[in-house]
Amino acid sequence: MPTWKVTDRTIELDRPLGAGIVNVTTDSMFEGARSVTPERAITDGVALADAGFDMLDVGAVAARSGPPIPAADEAAGLVPATEGLADRVGLPISADTFSAEVAASALDAGAAAVNDIGGGADPGMFELVADRGCGYVLMHIEGPPREDRETPRFDDPVDHLKAWFTERIEAAIAAGMNEEQIVIDPGIDFDLGAADGLEVLRRLGELRDLGRPLYASLSRKDLLGAVLAGSWEGRLPADEREWATCAATALAVAAGAEIHRLHDASALQAMRIAAAVRDGEVAARPYAGAPGA
Numbered sequence: 001m002p003t004w005k006v007t008d009r010t011i012e013l014d015r016p017l018g019a020g021i022v023n024v025t026t027d028s029m030f031e032g033a034r035s036v037t038p039e040r041a042i043t044d045g046v047a048l049a050d051a052g053f054d055m056l057d058v059g060a061v062a063a064r065s066g067p068p069i070p071a072a073d074e075a076a077g078l079v080p081a082t083e084g085l086a087d088r089v090g091l092p093i094s095a096d097t098f099s100a101e102v103a104a105s106a107l108d109a110g111a112a113a114v115n116d117i118g119g120g121a122d123p124g125m126f127e128l129v130a131d132r133g134c135g136y137v138l139m140h141i142e143g144p145p146r147e148d149r150e151t152p153r154f155d156d157p158v159d160h161l162k163a164w165f166t167e168r169i170e171a172a173i174a175a176g177m178n179e180e181q182i183v184i185d186p187g188i189d190f191d192l193g194a195a196d197g198l199e200v201l202r203r204l205g206e207l208r209d210l211g212r213p214l215y216a217s218l219s220r221k222d223l224l225g226a227v228l229a230g231s232w233e234g235r236l237p238a239d240e241r242e243w244a245t246c247a248a249t250a251l252a253v254a255a256g257a258e259i260h261r262l263h264d265a266s267a268l269q270a271m272r273i274a275a276a277v278r279d280g281e282v283a284a285r286p287y288a289g290a291p292g293a
Contacts, residue, residue: 001013001014002014002213002258003180004113004135004180004181004183004213004258004259005133005135005178005180005181006092006112006113006134006135006181007107007111007112007113007132007133007134007135008092008112009092009112010180011055011092011135013213013258013259015275015279016253016257016258016259016260016271016272016274016275017054017055017258017259017260018052018053018054018055018259018260018262018267018268018271019053019054019055019056019057019094019215019259019260019261019262020045020048020049020051020053020055020056020057020262020263020268021048021057021059021219021261021262021263022035022041022044022045022048022056022057022058022059022081022085023035023041023058023059023060023062024036024037024038024041024058024059024060024077024078024081025059025060025061025062025077035081037077038077038080038081038084039084041058041077041081041084041085042081042084042085042088045058045081045085045088045089046085046088046089049088049089049091051265051268052265052268053091053262053268054091055091055092055093055094055259056085056089056091056092056093056094057093057094057096057115057261058078058081058082058085058093058094058095058096058106058111059078059095059096059097059115060074060075060076060077060078060081060096060097060102061074061097061146063117063145063146063190064146067146068146069146071099071101071102074097074099074102075101075102075105075106078095078097078102078105078106078109079105079106079108079109080109082095082106082109082110082111083109083110085110086109086110086111087110092112092113092135093110093111093112093113094111094112094113094114094115094135094137095107095111095113095114095115096115096117097114097115097116097117098116098117098118098119098121098122098125098145099118099122100122100123100124100125100127100128101124103116103125103128103129104128104132107128107132107134111134112134112135113134113135113136113137114128114129114134114135114136114137115137115139115185115215115261116136116137116138116139117139117141117145117187117190118139118141118144118145119138119139119140119141119168119187120138120168120171120172121141121144121145126171126172126175126176126177127175127176129172129177129181130172130175130176130177130178131176133178133181134181135181135183136172136177136181136182136183137183137184137185137215138165138168138169138172138182138183138184138185139184139185139186139187139190139215139217140161140164140165140184140185140186140187140190140191140192141187141190141191142190142191143191145190149191151191151192151193152191152193153193153195153196154196157192157196157197157199157200158199158200158203158206158207161186161200161207162206162207162209162210165184165207165210165212166210169182169184169210169212179211179212182212183212183213183214183215183258183259184207184210184212184213184214184215185214185215185216185217186200186204186207186214186216187217188200188201188217188218188221188223189221189222189223192223193232194223194226194227194232197223198223198227201218201223201248201251201252201255204216204251204252204255204256204257205255205256208256213258213259214252214255214256214257214258214259215257215258215259215260215261216249216252216257216259216260216261217261218245218248218249218252218260218261219245219249219260219261219262219263219264219267220238220239220241220242220244220245220263221241221245221248222235224236224241224244224245224248225237225238225240225241225244227244228240228241228244242264242266242267243266245262245263245264245266245267245270246266246267246269246270247270249262249267249270249271249274250270250271250273250274251274253271253274253275253278254274254278
């Protein structure tokens with residue numbers, strides 16, 4: 001059975017888990033998940049926990065392109081939200097940041113993992129995670145976050161991701177990280193065009209050959225909006241991608257993805273039903289938020 005080692009526990013991944021998204025931002029791509037202030041983020045995160053999510057992913061900088069955000073400004077949103085949620089919910093919390101400095105502050109505030117959309121680009125990130133023994137989400141990206149660049153095209157995107165992850169995982173282990181701390185995210189919408197993104201999703205299960213659990217961050221992604229509209233340029237906005245997220249999540253479960261980063265309870269239901277159908281059984285123990293849990 002796959003497991004994920006985070007700061008204070010080892011998470012069993014015998015069934016898919018839903019990570020509820022909490023954004024302490026004003027400009028995240030989905031308006032419905034902009035908590036704006038740490039106080040509102042705590043309220044929103046508690047609501048996600050009550051809705052049955054298994055963990056929370058808290059961030060304070062939008063992944064969209066834009067000017068650099070000072071670490072102090074990012075931490076001013078992320079740290080109090082993380083600390084408040086750590087005090088209020090009994091769920092593991094991941095800090096969504098690509099800054100080792102900010103990640104350290106979030107871990108001090110109670111985060112159990114770092115969700116690094118920088119792919120380890122910050123030179124101090126691997127060493128920090130190794131030193132703290134926290135969980136680590138390694139996301140594929142071909143350059144610095146929040147910077148516009150031409151989207152590359154790969155002859156075989158799955159083979160490229162396998163090679164990229166192999167190199168990054170080896171570098172993380174060389175820095176002192178335990179392999180059990182690492183889960184991998186293919187980074188849909190990050191340096192993957194629409195055709196390559198669909199190919200990765202179609203063959204998602206092949207990434208399990210790398211031996212690490214899969215973290216699927218598909219919720220309301222631009223790729224889904226592009227498929228629905230028939231073009232990248234005319235893609236539907238994030239608030240019209242809820243049911244596309246449900247479909248993509250169910251397919252990711254079927255492909256074996258263990259952790260699903262989601263905005264909505266509808267996608268959480270899709271995740272759980274897909275798992276029940278795939279495995280041919282109702283969960284052996286109740287999910288968080290279920291009666292009797």
